[in-house]
Amino acid sequence: EVQLLESGGDLVQPGGSVRLSCAASGFTFNTYAMSWVRQAPGKGLEWVSTISGGRSTNYADFVRGRFTISRDNSKSTLYLQMNSLTVGDTAIFYCARLLGGSGCYDYWGQGTLVTVSS
């Protein structure tokens, strides 16, 4: 059974940093591209970043230069290092697995909440 378990969400001050983790199981992690998608409270879904199995990366313009996606295939874990956080970054962050080359997400974690507030 595919499982994605996020952790690391926290209350941080504006300008602060946090690192999210997503532990994957039930599939061959290194053969799948993975993404982070966020959802502000009461709002819609917003793509944040994607990393391929080979570690090539892509970012939404609003996080480029502040967030870094990475993965440790030996640990089947996805990461998102988030720096220079603003109140606007407050959201539930989901990790999600890409379905082959289809450009969509077939499995999602339960999400982890990042709250940016002073």
Add this chain to the structure above:
Amino acid sequence: DIQMTQSPSSLSASVGNRITITCRASQGISNSLAWYQQKPGKAPKLVLYAASTLKSGVPSRFSGSGSGTDFTLTISSLQPEDFATYYCQQSHSAAWTFGQGTKVEIK
């Protein structure tokens, strides 16, 4: 970025009704479109991808169509478990984007 616009933003319907949700892209995206269902407090779930391909295990009352800029998600006979918010998502450009969501409520 490609903007995705869903309509309506919300709708009320009864069990057994047929409903259609529309998603329009600001530029052509071929068939690079997926639909997700999200219930309160839960992660989204994939319903359809490549505009019209049903994810394995999703009931056949769900269907999708469209190509280019205009797409639809249809539920042929609403069931109680279908009341949720639905999002479209494009993957044609490097920056993937979602629609703003359509909330399907019980009438």
